[in-house]
Amino acid sequence: MQYARACQNGAWDAVMDMTASHAPFWQARKTAEGNRLRPEGIEDVYLFAPTAMLRVVRTDSGRADLDRPACGRAWMEVVYPVRAQAPRDEQGRAIRKMVVGVNVACDELILKANVVGNMEVEPDSMAYYPGER
Numbered sequence: 001m002q003y004a005r006a007c008q009n010g011a012w013d014a015v016m017d018m019t020a021s022h023a024p025f026w027q028a029r030k031t032a033e034g035n036r037l038r039p040e041g042i043e044d045v046y047l048f049a050p051t052a053m054l055r056v057v058r059t060d061s062g063r064a065d066l067d068r069p070a071c072g073r074a075w076m077e078v079v080y081p082v083r084a085q086a087p088r089d090e091q092g093r094a095i096r097k098m099v100v101g102v103n104v105a106c107d108e109l110i111l112k113a114n115v116v117g118n119m120e121v122e123p124d125s126m127a128y129y130p131g132e133r
Contacts, residue, residue: 001056003102003110003118004076007048015044019118020068020109036088037095037121041114047100049085052078062103063120066111070103075122083129093132099125 006014035046048054055077062070079097080086086094101120103111113120 001054001074001076004048004054004078007044008050008052008054010050018108018110019112020105021112021118036090036092038090038116041116041119042087042121044117044119046087047078047117047119049080049082049087051082051085052080054078057099062111063113066103066113068105068109068111070111071106073101073103073120075099075101077125086129089126089128094129095126096129096132097125097127098122 003015003018006012006018034043036042056074057077058075060073060075062073064070077097077099080095083094083096086096088094099122101113101122102118103113103120105111110118112118
């Protein structure tokens with residue numbers, strides 16, 4: 001949750017300190033393409049928009065196929081109350097809510113789970129704004 005809040009608040013030094021991979025993903029230009037959920041992921045800066053509401057829904061042991069072992073993974077429900085700030089799916093539809101997972105190493109650093117971002121997205125958890133389907 002600290003990582004997600006740091007992303008929401010634009011605390012990029014803290015984000016970098018909490019991330020095992022120091023790739024400058026948070027410095028990416030904000031573009032329409034960047035705000036889309038693609039098979040390779042979505043930038044965390046879009047996923048954790050400042051107005052997004054976050055709630056941890058469960059934890060598990062995490063993935064075993066990352067660069068470093070995960071000591072756990074937290075799954076968070078992310079709700080976007082402001083349609084204009086909501087991420088989009090591949091077709092450009094605004095996502096109202098979804099569940100995302102973040103893998104954490106034993107040293108409490110965030111592990112990269114996608115090519116683009118650090119989060120895993122449960123595709124079946126996505127709900128759209130009315131009229132987006």
